[in-house]
Amino acid sequence: MIDEILEKIKTYKRIIIHRHIRPDGDCIGSQRALKEAILLNFPDKEVYAVGDEIPSFIKEYGIIDEVSKDMYKGSLVIVVDTGTRVRICNDNYALGECIIKIDHHDDSEDYASINYVDPLSPACASILVRLFKQWHFKLNKDIATYLYLAITTDTGRFRYRGVNEEVLNNAGYLLSYGVDTEKLYTSIYIKDDVTYKLQGYVYQHFKKTPNGVAYMYFTKKMMAKFNVTKEDAANLVNALDGIRGSLIWVVFVDQLKKHKKNVSSKEEDPGCEIRVRLRSRYVAINEVGTHYRGGGHLQAAGAIIYSKKEMKSLLQELDTLLKTFKEQNPMLY
Numbered sequence: 001m002i003d004e005i006l007e008k009i010k011t012y013k014r015i016i017i018h019r020h021i022r023p024d025g026d027c028i029g030s031q032r033a034l035k036e037a038i039l040l041n042f043p044d045k046e047v048y049a050v051g052d053e054i055p056s057f058i059k060e061y062g063i064i065d066e067v068s069k070d071m072y073k074g075s076l077v078i079v080v081d082t083g084t085r086v087r088i089c090n091d092n093y094a095l096g097e098c099i100i101k102i103d104h105h106d107d108s109e110d111y112a113s114i115n116y117v118d119p120l121s122p123a124c125a126s127i128l129v130r131l132f133k134q135w136h137f138k139l140n141k142d143i144a145t146y147l148y149l150a151i152t153t154d155t156g157r158f159r160y161r162g163v164n165e166e167v168l169n170n171a172g173y174l175l176s177y178g179v180d181t182e183k184l185y186t187s188i189y190i191k192d193d194v195t196y197k198l199q200g201y202v203y204q205h206f207k208k209t210p211n212g213v214a215y216m217y218f219t220k221k222m223m224a225k226f227n228v229t230k231e232d233a234a235n236l237v238n239a240l241d242g243i244r245g246s247l248i249w250v251v252f253v254d255q256l257k258k259h260k261k262n263v264s265s266k267e268e269d270p271g272c273e274i275r276v277r278l279r280s281r282y283v284a285i286n287e288v289g290t291h292y293r294g295g296g297h298l299q300a301a302g303a304i305i306y307s308k309k310e311m312k313s314l315l316q317e318l319d320t321l322l323k324t325f326k327e328q329n330p331m332l333y
């Protein structure tokens with residue numbers, strides 16, 4: 001399959017690379033690296049990167065190209081880091097003549113003609129490094145930096161369980177191109193002081209369910225008070241990652257986007273979509289995400305909810321999950 005992908009890249013003159021909605025570091029880094037690597041190795045190709053807004057902490061690494069519907073005619077589309085069809089940013093991807101998917105999600109669905117998926121890879125970018133090595137692609141410092149950004153963010157700086165020999169070898173290979181890790185980490189991990197103030201608030205005010213699911217709800221009002229964006233607030237999810245006994249932690253973030261679903265008439269409901277970021281140690285939480293319009297990896301998943309009632313029932317499900325896990329694994333927390 002790896003050779004088949006290269007053959008398609010060689011065959012098509014125009015290649016359009018798609019990513020998932022609400023892009024993260026792996027998605028942005030993989031997309032940009034694939035674009036630049038194809039251009040470096042095949043300078044006569046036209047390669048575009050499609051998608052909407054890039055979060056500010058990785059803005060300088062991503063790119064948004066303008067591509068009209070007509071341009072998809074006779075083109076190759078490659079979708080990176082996107083498990084399911086509904087998560088693909090921009091439906092125009094389906095207009096491509098040939099579609100290739102390169103991904104690492106557990107809840108993957110075959111939506112392409114070639115689906116290259118490795119759920120054991122903790123970052124999509126590590127799969128790309130594997131392909132680039134097999135294809136004997138030339139790389140450069142910029143491409144290596146995009147890939148390193150992608151791998152380091154999706155592995156929590158090489159901390160997560162999925163980190164394996166291949167990933168560390170690939171990271172070492174990328175460093176050999178001169179990636180400036182200090183500059184990279186400064187640009188992606190430095191936060192404004194207002195965000196630290198909100199983080200302090202999180203430590204003071206986070207809540208726990210009876211069996212230890214730690215959570216925080218960032219409301220519109222709170223984000224306005226602290227003068228932070230919803231993205232800054234969402235990025236605080238891992239402020240809750242080291243609490244003894246809290247093997248599952250969650251943040252809820254008002255999306256400031258009105259929804260029409262009249263799921264609750266209660267005044268306390270925000271009337272907007274609420275983004276849910278779910279994280280865990282040991283316990284698989286992605287299935288719970290799928291009950292609330294979401295999914296993702298075993299220990300890093302997401303969901304979308306529309307009311308306080310849904311928030312309550314999601315927390316209830318996670319609480320039950322954690323209770324069962326603790327009963328069965330008393331040594332692990």
Ligand code: AMP
Nearest residue numbers: 277293294295296297300301302303304
């Ligand atoms: P996030 O918390 O947004 O970083 O998401 C963690 C993981 O869950 C990523 O791999 C996402 O692709 C996946 N994910 C997040 N939200 C959703 C969703 N609504 N549906 C399916 N997968 C999601």
